[in-house]
Amino acid sequence: MDGFLEEEEEEAAVAATKKKAAVGSALLPALHLPFLPPHLYQPASSHEYKLNFKKSKEMCLSYIQDAMLQKQWKKAAEFLTFYIESLEKDFSTEYVSPSEMIWRIGTEILCHHSRSSMKEFNSFTEQMKSLGVKRYLKVCLEHTFHLLCNGLIDEAYQNLSLSESWRFGEQTVIQDKEMKLIKAYKGLLDYYNWSKQKNILLEHGQDGFEDLSVEQEMHSYFRKAAVNLKEIIKIPGVWDLFVKCYVDLLEFYGDHNEARQVLNEYAYNSKFPANPNAHVYLYQFLKRHGESKKSLVSALKILHEVVPSHELMIDFNIMLQKSKKRKRRRLGLEVIFAVLDYAGWKENVKAWSCLAKQVKQIVISEKHLDWIQQEWNSRKDWWPAFHFSRYSAKRNWQENESLSYEKALVAGILLGKGCKYFKYVSHQGCKAQVKRFRILKKFVNKHNPVYLRISGLSDCSVQP
C-alpha cells in the first residue's frame, strides 16, 4: 500500500502553499493583485470551444450521470470505461476527485448491472481501497453493506475485522469516525450472532438441555457487541439500530438502569439531532417495564410535538381520554384532531372512532364544548372539503360502513344536521335499516344546538 499518488501530491501542494504564506508574511504586506481571468486581457477566442482533456472528461461524466438516471447501466459502464482515464490525471484539486467519482459510480453500476457479480464487486473494491487511503474505511464500509445486502454475513464480518485492524499512520487517526462506525457495525454483527446463540439456547432450554459452550460463546458475543455499541451511541447522531440492539442486550441481562439511561440520553440529550424514534423507543421501554402513566405521557407528548401523525398517537389519545385530569383529556382531544389533519389517517376507523367517542362524551356532558370549538376554529375552513365532502360520504359508505358511521357522527356535531356528509350517510343508513344510524340521526338532531354554539352562530353561546 505505497502507491497513493493523490494523497502525497496534495500534501506536497499544501506544504508548498504554507511555505509561501510564511515567506509572504515576513515581508511588508504587498498589494497582491490576483491573476485576471484570461478573457479579460485577451479577446474572446476559440479557447472556450477548445476541447481538452478536462472538458472531454466532464462531458463523459455528464453522459454517465444521464445514463444512471435512466438506469441504463450498460451505457453508464461504457462511458465509465472512458472516464477512467481521468484517474491518470487525478491531482485532487476538485471537490470530488475523479478517483472518488469512479468509486461511487462504479459501485452504483456494479450494484445494478445485470451481469455484475459478487466476485466482480470484490475485485473492484480491492482496487478502490488501494487507490485512495483517504477513503479507505469508507470503501470498506460500503463493501460491507454490499456483502450484507447479499446475505454474506460471515464475509462481511471478516471484512470488518480486517478494516478494524487497518493502520496507516495519520490516516487512521483522521478516519476516526469511520473507524467507530466500522466497530459499531462489527458490534451489530456480534449482536446478530449473540441473538442466534440465544435462540438456540432457548430452544434447547425448553428441552431441558443446557450447553455450557454455547452459553459461553453467547456471552462472549455479548461482551464484544456491548463494548462497540456503547462507544458509538456516545457520539451525537442517529443510531436507532445500534441503540435498539444495545438496549436489547442490556434488558436481557437485566441491566434496566443502564438501558433506561441510554434511552433517556438518546431521547433528551440536546446534542443529538431530533429523532422521533428515540422517544418511541423510550416509550416502548417504559411501557414494557410498567412505568408510571406520567412518564409515559411525557414521552409521548414530545413525540406528539415532533410527529403529530405518529401511529402511537392513537394509544396516546386512548390513554389521555381515560385520564381523570381535565388537562390530559383536553390534550387528548388536541392529539386526535391533529392526527386527522394528515391524509394518511383519513380513512382510519380507529382514529375516527376515538374522535367520535370523545366528541360524543363532551356533547353529552355539555362540559368543555369550548375545547371542541377551539380545535374546530382552525379547521372549519378546510376540514369540510378535506373530510366531509359528498364524494367521500359516498365512498366511505360503499367501502366501509363503520368508518362512515364514525365520521357522520363527528360531521353531524361539528357541522350540524344539514351537513352533506351527515345527510348522505344517515339517509343511506336509515334506508338500509341499520339501527345505529337511526340512533345517530336522533342524537344529532337532539344536539343540533351544539353545532350552533361551536360554529358561533348561536347568540346564546355562553362560555361554561
Place this chain on the structure above:
Amino acid sequence: RDFNERCAQCSEVNWGLTDGGRLYCRSCHNVTERTTDVVNSDFVCNSRIQTISKGLKKQEKTDGGCEWYVCEGFQLVLKKQAEALEALGVCPQMKDEVLCNFWRRYLQKTKQAYCNTSAGETVKALSVCDSSTDVDSEPETPSPLQLLSLSESEGDLQTDSSFASSISKVSESTSVCSGSVDGSLYLMKNRKEKLRMTMPMTLSFCYMALLWLREPMTLSDLLRFVVEGHIPYLNVFQHFPEKMKLYGLDLKIFRVESWPVYEEVYNKMLELAAFLDLPRFPDITDSCFLHPDMLCMKYLMEANLPDELHNWTCRVVKKIRIGEADFLTLVPGNKSTRNVKYDVLAAAVIVVVLKLLFLLDDHYEWLLSDFAEERNKNNKEGGPYFEFKKWYKVIKCSLDVKQKKLDEERAKYLWRCEKVLFYSDKQKSKVLKRRQTAVNLQNQFGKLSGSVLPAEKPNPSSFQLSWSEENTDGSCFHGHSLKGVLQEKHGLLTVKNPDYWLCTVKLCNEKTCGHLAHYREVDFPQSYHFVIQLFSFLLRIQPSYIHDEVCVVEHKLFNKKLCKKPKYNTGLRK
C-alpha cells in the same frame, strides 16, 4: 560525390534524403553510404550556411537514453505528420522538398542550425537530419522558481495541472529537468521576436506546406483529420525512438492535452510565413481547389443544396472580386490586406447567397417553400422546385444525428496512449501503478458495457455529409430547381425577393476588438442560425467565425449602397 552525381545503380540524378539524412536515389531506391553535407534548397541560399560534419552522437546517458534536442523532437513530429499526409494522398514533394525546407529555414532563422553561433548564446549547432553535435556544455539548470513563473505566464503551451505540483519534486532533484538536453532552456528562453516551436505550430507548418503546394485540403480538413487520428498529433511522442527519453519539462512541450484550434494554427501559420521571409505563395487561380468557386461547389454538395446555387455564388464571388488571385494568394508579411481563410470564405459566400434568395428572416423562406410545395404537388413535370422546408427537415435530422455522435465521440475520446509519461523517475512507479489500475478498471467496465470494441477510426474523407441522387427517398436536393425564387427580367434571371437585411450595419475593428462582428444566437432569425450552425458543423469551427465572414462579404457586396444611403434594409437588384 556531389548532388549532381549519377546514381551508381541506375545512373539517374534524382536524389532524396532518408530520415537518417542519407542520400537515396528516388528512381531505384538505392541508399548511399554517405550522409549529405550539402543542403539542397531552393529557398535557403544563405551564405552563412554551415556545413556540419557528421560527428559521433554522444550516446548513453545514465538512464540509457541518448542526448537529444527539442528541435529534433519537433522534427520527428513533422516527419510523422508529413508521412501521414503523404499517405492521405498529398503529393510526395511535400515532405522532402517543401516542409523540409521550411523547417530548415526555420532552424536557421531561429539560429538553431545552419548558422554561425553567435558568442554568448547557448545555442547548439546541429544538423537537420543527423542531429549531431559536438557541443558538450550542459545548459544552465534553471531554478524552479523561474520555471514556476514561466509556467504561469505561458499561455500558448500546454500546461499540465501536474506541472505545478511536480515542480516541488523537481526542485528536490534539480538534475532531473528534462529528457532533452535543452528542454528547460527551451521553455525559459524569452523569444518574443522569434517564434518558438509548439505542438500546434507543427500543424501550422503542415498547413503552410499544403498551401504552398495548393493541395486540395483546407485547414478545417487538416484539423479534422488530426482529431480523427489520421495525422499524428496527440501522443505523437510514442513514435519517438526508445532512446529519446521524455520526461520533466519535455512533457510540457510534447504532451498535448487539447485539440488544435483553427484560429491558433492559422495565425501561427501567418506569423511563421512572415518570419521565414517566404516569397509570395503560388497563385490561387480558379482551377485551384481553394478557389471560392471550387470550395462553394464542394460545400453546396455537402450541404445538400441545389447545384443551381453555384451560379449565384460565382456571381457574388465575381462581383466582390474575391476570386482574383491577388486577393486569394498569400503574401507573407503583407499587413495591408486581410488574409483569406478559404473554407470560411466559401461558406460565408453560400450563406450570403441563401440570404439573397431566401432572405432567411424566418418568414419569407417559408412563404417561398409553401409556394414551391404547392407547385410541386400540381406539377410533376420537370425537376421539382426547391422546398426550403423539406431541405430544413432533411438536414436538421441528419445534423442532429451527426452532432450527437460527435458529442459522444468527444466524451469518449481517449487521450492517453500506451507509452506512459512521467515527470521524474521518482514518480515512475506511481504513475505506472495508476496506469495499471486504470487498465484493470477499463477492462472490468468494458466487459459490462454494451459495446466492447471502441469505435473504429472513420476512413478519411473530405465529406462529412453525403447525399446521392440515387437515393429514391427524395432526400437529395442537388437537382432541384430555383425557378420558384427567380424571375426573368430583361432576359436575365433575377431574384424575386427585393429585400435584404444586413447582419451588422458597421463592422468592428478586428485589431482592437478582436472581432469584425458579434454573434449572439438570439439576435438573429432561426433559419439564419440554422444555416450558420450547419457550416459550423461542417468546418468544425465556432458559428461566430462564419458569421464574421458573412458580415465581411455582405459589406463588400453592398459597399456602394452603404456609402450612399446607409439604410438597414437595402434593396438589391442585379
